[in-house]
Amino acid sequence: MAASTKSSTDEFIKGLWKENPVFVQVLGMCPALAVSNSARNALAMGLATAFVLVMSNMVVSSLRRFIPKEVRIATYILVIATFVTLVDYVIQAISLDLYKALGAFISLIVVNCLILGRAEAFASKNTVVRSTLDGLGMGIGFAFALFSIGAVREIFGSGSLFGMQLFHDRFQDWVVMILPSGGFFTLAAWLLLFNWVKQRKLRGEDAGALALSEEAAR
Amino acid sequence: MSHAIEAARPAQTSAWQMYRAMVGVGVVCGLLIVGVFQATLPIIERNKAEALRSAIFHVLPHATTSTTFRLDESGGFSAVEGDSAKGQLVYAGYDDEHALVGLAVEAQGMGYQDVIRLIYGYSFADEAIIGIQVLDSKETPGLGDKIENDTDFLANFERLDVALGEDSMALANAIVPVRHGEKTHPWEVDGITGATISSKAIAKILDGSAQYWVPRIQRNLEALQGGE
Numbered sequence: 001m002a003a004s005t006k007s008s009t010d011e012f013i014k015g016l017w018k019e020n021p022v023f024v025q026v027l028g029m030c031p032a033l034a035v036s037n038s039a040r041n042a043l044a045m046g047l048a049t050a051f052v053l054v055m056s057n058m059v060v061s062s063l064r065r066f067i068p069k070e071v072r073i074a075t076y077i078l079v080i081a082t083f084v085t086l087v088d089y090v091i092q093a094i095s096l097d098l099y100k101a102l103g104a105f106i107s108l109i110v111v112n113c114l115i116l117g118r119a120e121a122f123a124s125k126n127t128v129v130r131s132t133l134d135g136l137g138m139g140i141g142f143a144f145a146l147f148s149i150g151a152v153r154e155i156f157g158s159g160s161l162f163g164m165q166l167f168h169d170r171f172q173d174w175v176v177m178i179l180p181s182g183g184f185f186t187l188a189a190w191l192l193l194f195n196w197v198k199q200r201k202l203r204g205e206d207a208g209a210l211a212l213s214e215e216a217a218r
Numbered sequence: 219m220s221h222a223i224e225a226a227r228p229a230q231t232s233a234w235q236m237y238r239a240m241v242g243v244g245v246v247c248g249l250l251i252v253g254v255f256q257a258t259l260p261i262i263e264r265n266k267a268e269a270l271r272s273a274i275f276h277v278l279p280h281a282t283t284s285t286t287f288r289l290d291e292s293g294g295f296s297a298v299e300g301d302s303a304k305g306q307l308v309y310a311g312y313d314d315e316h317a318l319v320g321l322a323v324e325a326q327g328m329g330y331q332d333v334i335r336l337i338y339g340y341s342f343a344d345e346a347i348i349g350i351q352v353l354d355s356k357e358t359p360g361l362g363d364k365i366e367n368d369t370d371f372l373a374n375f376e377r378l379d380v381a382l383g384e385d386s387m388a389l390a391n392a393i394v395p396v397r398h399g400e401k402t403h404p405w406e407v408d409g410i411t412g413a414t415i416s417s418k419a420i421a422k423i424l425d426g427s428a429q430y431w432v433p434r435i436q437r438n439l440e441a442l443q444g445g446e
Contacts, residue, residue, distance in 0.1 A: 067239045068231040075243050082247035086254045093261040096269050103363070104331070104356045 011130050015137030022145030022187075023194040027114040032146055033183035035105050039162050042150025043143060044098055045105060048091065050139025052083045053115050057135030060123040067124075076119045077110070084109045114142060145190070152186045153177045269353070270337070274309045274322040277339030277349035281311025281319050287442060295438045308431065310442050311339070318443045320348065321435055325427035330415040332356040334365070338375065338424060340432065342439065346404070347378040347424065362416035371410050371417060379404035380428045387433055395421035 021027045031049070036042040059079050060067075067075045088106050092099045099106070109115065118138055123131040154160060157177030159167045176182050274284050287295040289306040298307070309322040320342060326335040335354035338347050352366045365371060383390040391405040395418040401408040407421040435442065 063239075063243065067243075068235050070231055071236045071240055075239060078240075078243055078247055082250055085251050089254050089258040089262070093258040093265065096265045100354075 008130055008133055012133040012137040015134065015139070015141040016144065017141070019138075020141045020145055020194070021114045021138055022142060022149075023190055025114075026191075027117065028112045028142060029187075030108065031105050031112065032149060033180065033187060035102055036146050036150040036153055036183055036186070037157065037178045038101075038154045039147060039150045040098070041101050042146040044091070045102055046139075046143025046146035048087045048102075048106060049109055049112060049115070049146075050136070050143050052080060052087060052109050052112075053118060053139040053142070054132060054135040055083045056080045056115055056119055057123040057131040058128060060119045061126060061128045061131035064124050072124065073116075073120070076116060076124075080115050080119070081110045114138065148190060149183065149186045152189070153182050157182060273337045273351045273353060274311060276351050277322050277337055278311035278320045279339075279349065280313055282314050283312050283316075284309045284322070285312070286310075289434065293434065293437070295441045308435070318342070318439075321431075321442070323427060323431050324353070325423050327419060327423035327426060329355060329357050329419040330362045330413075331358060334416070334419055334423060336420070336423065338427070340380065340428075340435065342436075344377060345379070345381040347375050347380055347428065350375045350420070350424070357413070357416045362413045364410050364413045365416045365420055368410055368413075370408065374401070374407045377404065378407070378424070380432050382432060382436060386436060389425075389429055389432060393421050393425035393428060 015021065019025060022029075022032050028049070031045050035045045056076070056079050060076055063075070084107065087109070088099075091102065091106060118135060122134050126134070151161060154162075155166060156174045157179075159165060159171045159173055174182075177186070271284070275281055278284075286298050286303055287308050287310055288298045288303060289308070290296055295308070298305075307324070311319050311322060313319050321340045322337050323340060324335065324337050326333055328334070332355070334352060334357065336350055336352045338350040340346075341348045350372070355363065355366065357363045357365060378393065379391065380393070381390050382388070389405075391403065393405055393407060395407045395409050396402075398409050398411045400406075407417065407424075409417040409421075
């Protein structure tokens with residue numbers, strides 16, 4: 001029982017950092033680069049994707065014994081497209097400005113490889129609880145990654161965060177950061193940081209293992 | 219040999235099972251979409267009406283109140299009430315002294331990706347378009363969507379000439395797009411480098427709409443002035 005609980009927790013945590021969809025798996029790059037020009041847009045897109053991911057994982061996992069393998073991909077797409085359509089209507093009801101800012105990218109959540117990937121690789125083979133936790137972890141990880149990119153771009157590109165001015169009037173905006181190329185620069189910087197942390201951790205583990213083996217040899 | 223192959227082949231799923239799964243999931247998904255659509259429709263329509271009201275005062279900055287008019291089959295205009303009015307509509311803007319300052323007109327046409335829907339303000343005094351706002355567009359983010367916020371491009375519509383010709387049946391000069399930096403006449407639209415198709419589309423949409431509406435509006439000025 002304890003092992004099962006630990007395992008379920010791991011399913012949730014892995015998507016946040018160790019297997020982060022954007023910074024580690026490099027999935028869903030299209031919205032990650034295109035709508036991360038402000039923290040608000042990035043967070044809204046991240047949360048919309050997270051919602052679709054959790055719901056589709058839940059439904060695909062519930063129906064995994066009912067859906068024949070020959071039609072599984074078509075059925076998954078149907079389920080994902082339904083939740084994307086719901087998100088589309090809900091965002092229109094919440095804020096037309098936000099809907100306009102996210103534009104075509106809301107509909108494009110349907111073809112986000114992260115969502116179909118988790119449905120096929122995980123939800124179709126695991127229980128509802130584990131699939132939901134997996135979707136939640138991956139979704140929050142995706143939203144966190146988009147927010148990280150969006151916040152950096154908005155801070156440097158507009159001198160603000162969530163529309164609130166952070167710097168003195170004399171701050172010269174780095175316009176390139178809110179242009180498409182700024183998305184690539186910021187993503188590259190985050191990937192560099194993630195890989196540096198990972199390498200450092202691996203080196204630390206190697207050094208620890210070496211020290212242990214030398215001690216044992218004495 | 220053939221028996222061995224048949225034994226290795228996995229059991230086939232029947233057509234009925236596949237049909238049942240697809241149709242079953244499809245029906246449930248359809249019901250879910252219809253339910254959420256019905257629930258959110260009144261809120262979305264209210265949001266759109268508010269956005270339209272805000273756009274009218276954006277393209278007619280001197281207006282403080284507005285009245286909706288419908289173009290009748292006879293070619294005249296009549297005032298209509300409510301946000302749900304249908305038909306060919308224009309929005310007359312009035313200042314604090316209830317004097318007509320201009321009309322806001324919706325127009326739409328094909329852009330690069332999809333239909334672009336916009337609203338523009340028409341001033342009688344200047345015989346010009348004095349502002350536009352894009353209401354709906356799916357132009358390429360970072361390129362085509364510059365039509366919404368590129369300040370140089372939007373400066374075209376601070377005073378875009380739409381004066382009528384001598385016969386008052388059409389514009390004296392059609393609104394035409396030109397390359398960026400080559401604008402020499404007040405009826406030309408200076409394009410955006412990198413968003414050529416989208417900026418040309420705006421010029422085409424405005425020309426089509428102004429050619430239709432400006433003669434009709436000018437013929438009915440008295441009816442429109444008496445709206446408030």
